[in-house]
Amino acid sequence: MKWSISVLILLNSALVVVSHECHLAELAALQQPEHELSISTKWRVTLRAQPANFAVDWLLLERRTYNGQIPAPTIRVKQGDELEILLVNDLPNTTEEGKLNEPRFPDSTNLHLHGLHIDSKVPGDDVLIRIKPGQSYLYSYKIEDDQPAGTYWYHPHLHGSTILQVNSGMAGMLIVEDCRQNTSDQLKAVTCPFNCEHDIELLIQPLLTYISGSGDRFILVQDEYNDTLRGIDSSDTDCPNLSPGQTRQEWLRDFSELNHFTTNGQLNPNLTIIAGEMKRFRMVNAGGSAILELEMVNTVTGLHSCEYQEIALDGVYLDNPRRSRQNKALLVPGGRTDWLVRCNEPGTYIIRSQALNNDTPSVGEETRRFTGTLFTLYVSGSPQTGSIGTVPLPKRPSYVNFTTNTTLKTSFSIEIGPQLTLNREKFKGEHYFRHLVNVDEHVQWNFLNTVPKEGHPIHIHVNHFKVVGYERYEGPIGQTVNSGTFPNQPWLLFSQDTNLENRVCQCQHENFDAQYCSETLSNNTPLSYPHHEMWDKDVPGTIGYSQAGDYRDTIMVPPLSEITVR
Incomplete structure (x- = not known):
């Protein structure tokens, strides 16, 4: 990847532009992660949370990792396994305390097995556990006999530090292997443990997002935590090109144009296949904020010349393989997709994320x-x-x-609001809940997004849900007031009724300040998106919508939308 830095120097009233160019090497052969394999029905894996150097060509960065590796080892389990994971926290012992719902605990951690249908109580997948530096914890999981075989992943999930640790690199794939009896010969041909050379793991991470002006800049995330793990070095004496007195850290903050997701810890690696052979691609968006809009195109023609079909979403198989709508697939943070891929024409192809303007209303x-x-x-x-x-x-x-005509026990709504609120409040801690349901009850949820210009990804632990459909949104419109700083900016809700003299809703949230009752909606704020009515169509601009009947544990809730799931 070529990028440049331009430095302006004023000499005798003349403007001189000095341009420096460096390269970060791309297109190394794709490396598969190391594997931790099921060796008996009861077995143990050790994961160490520890700082380590992460190198991309000449650029050397200090990151939080599992076992000193990016990506972390892939854990492959079988249905019926009893898996123990010993998590050892070898991260530095920094000053960690802070307020709930604000950045804190940069070096405390825990573990979440993302997507598995497992017990969420200790010593299982309890994301409320805090493992401090110098401590360790032994997790114990029962992989049920009816756990869907598929693509999952693991990562830290301590409230207050998840984004720092995940975007630093603490993530690995977890695969529940297909069993011989339940797998067709055609699928076995591209699936491990039967034919592992055709089963390709692709862990996609935002490890090089430093570009100026980007809200995802990792260095800004580090600033929020006063992070001490900021080491940066170079194996090339000419790169980066530093100004007199400038440090590499200052260069990374102020001048770098790095804006890349990595695949298996590599920058745009390459894989060679033979025309006409079929592969299985397992892809995970192992980042904490940005969505991926995936497609595969020929680098010469720009066409979708290869055939690729979705066979699973979020670890759960579809009824049948299918072409993704508009030959693109949306991966929200934490989302997974499995593709069958076959290319008949020799040539060069890329898998890329491409954000198109016509998809904007749906995301x-x-x-x-x-x-x-x-x-x-x-x-x-x-x-x-x-x-x-x-x-x-x-x-x-x-x-x-299950069918959507199954008798429902109850239903409730989950309303997404400004400032990362759900149902008009922020997270209140481990002993607070809004709804209680019993095991084996069928319930209906409605996801509503009151935010007029921003989509919101949702992930549900332990249980997948079935997408029923999208309804016309008629709820309030949320807006942040231009006062204060995140995460404590005031916000309020407006009625969609334009005939009301005062459109601020009567039913506000518990921290609503009446001094903002005279606020008005910002200019150009949309009141609705007629585009959402195309949610079930295979037409351009619909990448943000899930298909009815799909089972997911992640979903994008578009702005001013309502989704029904069960």
Whole structure:
């Protein structure tokens, strides 16, 4: 990747532009993560949270990692396994305390197995545990016999430090292996443990997002935590080009144009396949904020020349393989997708994230979206004919295979508001909940987004949900007041009724300040998105919508929208 820095120097009233160019090498051969494999029905993995150097060509950065590796090892389990994970916290013992819902605990940690249908109580997937520096904790998980085989991942989930640790690099894939009896011969041909050379793991992370003006700049996240792990070095004496007296840290903050997601810890790595052979790509958005809008295109023609079909979303198989709408797939933070890929024409192809303007209404104009190449595919050999063909997929267990006419026990709404609020309040701690349901009850949820210009990803732990459909949004419109600083800026809700003299809703939130009752909606604030009515159409501009009948544990809730799930 070529990038440049321009420094302006004033000499005798003449303006001189000195341009420096450096390269970060791309296109190294794609490396697969190391593996921790199931060796018996009861087994243990040790993960150490520890600082380590992360190198991309000449650039050397200090990051938080698992076992000193980016990516962390892939953990491959079998249905019925009893898995123990010993998490050892070897991160530095820094000053950590802070207020709830504000950045804190940069070096305390815990562990979340993202997407698994497992017990959330100790010693299982309890994300409320805090493991301080110098401490360790032994997690114990029972992988149920009916756990869907598929693509999952693991990462820290301590409230207050998740974004710092995940975007630093603390993430790894977790794969529940397909069993021989429930897997067709066609799927076995591209699936590990049967044919591992065709099963490709792709952990996609925002590890080089430093570009000026980006809200995702990792260095700004570090600033919020007064982070002490900021080491930066270079193996190239000419790069980066520093001004007299300038430090590398200052260069990284003020002059770098780095804005890349990495794939398996590499910058745009390459994979070579033979024309006509089929591969399985397992892709994870292992970042904490930006969405990925994935497509595969020929670098010469720009066309979707390869055939690629979705077979699973968020670890759960579809009924049948299908072409993704508009040949693009949305991965919100934490989302996963599995593709079957076949390219008949030799050439060079890239998988990229491409944010298009016509998709903006379905994701939101202020939503963080990444545009860039993720990895390159070289197709060798002679031209072939044929297609992926029929690939029977495994049957799903009953809890991710029910009909929408099942009797409902209850229903409730989850309203997304400004300033990272749900149901008009911030997170209140581990002993507070709004709704209580019983195991094996069918319930309906409605996700509503009151924010007019920003989509909001939602992830549900332990249980997947079934997408029923999108309803016309008729709720209030949320707006942050231009006062104070995040996360303590005041906000309020407006009625959609334009005939009201005072449109500030009567039902506000518990911290509403009456002094803002005279506020008005900002100019150009949308009141609705007629575009949302196309949610079920295979037409341009619909990447932000999920399809009815899909089972997910992550979903994008578009601005001013309502989604029904069960």
